[in-house]
Amino acid sequence: NQRCWVQISGLSNIMSIVEVAKAFSLSTLSLEDVFSTDQRLKLDSYEQYLAITLRILPTETTEDQQFSLFLGKHWVLSITEYASEVFLPAIRQLEDPQTKLQGGNSSVLFHTLIDRVVDQYLVRADELENETDELEQLVITSPSSTDAPTIHRHKAKILSLRRMTSPLKDILATMIRVEHPFLDKNTKILLTDIQDHALWLAEECEMLRETVSSVMEVYLSSLDTKMNSIMKVLTIISTIFIPLTFLTGLYGMNFSYMPLATYRWGFYGMLVCCMLVVFAMAYYFWRKRWW
Numbered sequence: 001n002q003r004c005w006v007q008i009s010g011l012s013n014i015m016s017i018v019e020v021a022k023a024f025s026l027s028t029l030s031l032e033d034v035f036s037t038d039q040r041l042k043l044d045s046y047e048q049y050l051a052i053t054l055r056i057l058p059t060e061t062t063e064d065q066q067f068s069l070f071l072g073k074h075w076v077l078s079i080t081e082y083a084s085e086v087f088l089p090a091i092r093q094l095e096d097p098q099t100k101l102q103g104g105n106s107s108v109l110f111h112t113l114i115d116r117v118v119d120q121y122l123v124r125a126d127e128l129e130n131e132t133d134e135l136e137q138l139v140i141t142s143p144s145s146t147d148a149p150t151i152h153r154h155k156a157k158i159l160s161l162r163r164m165t166s167p168l169k170d171i172l173a174t175m176i177r178v179e180h181p182f183l184d185k186n187t188k189i190l191l192t193d194i195q196d197h198a199l200w201l202a203e204e205c206e207m208l209r210e211t212v213s214s215v216m217e218v219y220l221s222s223l224d225t226k227m228n229s230i231m232k233v234l235t236i237i238s239t240i241f242i243p244l245t246f247l248t249g250l251y252g253m254n255f256s257y258m259p260l261a262t263y264r265w266g267f268y269g270m271l272v273c274c275m276l277v278v279f280a281m282a283y284y285f286w287r288k289r290w291w
Helices: 014-023 028-035 088-095 106-141 148-165 168-177 185-250 266-287
Strands: 004-009 042-045 050-056 065-071 075-080
Touching: 004 014, 004 106, 014 028, 028 042, 028 050, 028 065, 042 168, 050 106, 050 168, 065 106, 075 106, 088 106, 106 148, 106 185, 148 185, 168 185, 185 266
Parallel strands: 004 075
Antiparallel strands: 042 050, 050 065, 065 075
16 A cells, blocks of 8 residues: 655656556556657546646746656656656655645645646746736837837747646546546545636636737737827928928029019018918917827
8 A cells, every 4th residue: 555656857768767667557658648748738547547748837947848647546657858846845745744745645646746737837827917917018108118029929928828728627627527546536626626727727828818919909009109190290291391392483483573583682581481381380280289
């Protein structure tokens, strides 16, 4: 009745992993899934064990990696691509003889390891929510401080987490609903709590996706508004110069006699006339609230 947890970090020593797999009677399909590190989250049920594939999010020291977890009658086998600090709290609990993990069966450890991975997803979702709120506030208050590629990169992060974790709620629902000799009633109750987290995670990812799409629409709308403002100013300037162009073109014709052409102050009179036209049109635009 002694319990056993074997943790393998790294996939370079293939022969050792194969020997461990034979010792726990793992099928060839399960072993292929271990070495195929691009697997989606999934659950496989066999006669002698239960297998679940998850993904561990990248940290400062490790990249995104696959996590293969197997549950047998009195044993748990976990395989990761790299050494990870995600399971250090579980190891500390095992070292303490007074914790429930130390006195529980192998399915309790199985739940704890899954819970540690899902907690990573929840923390990441909270971080993305904070970043989304900051980005939304920035787009509303100062659109020039950000750009479309930044918003697209943030949306890609959200979609990546959503795509990675979307099968999680169905996996947990299956483990809770289907009877399996290695999952007792208490463990299923604990898995129900993780299922609630998975449902919240799915809703959070969908909400963040919609929010970022709205942020992009607001950003593009602000660009249109800015462009309309620029075009408005340019249009007003062009409109003001239309009568000035007419006057200068009229007095640019080479006739022998033109009004004011023979007077010493004729040039300055034309300048005053042009200035009066400019002020009159500017005042008219101001009264119409076009400027």
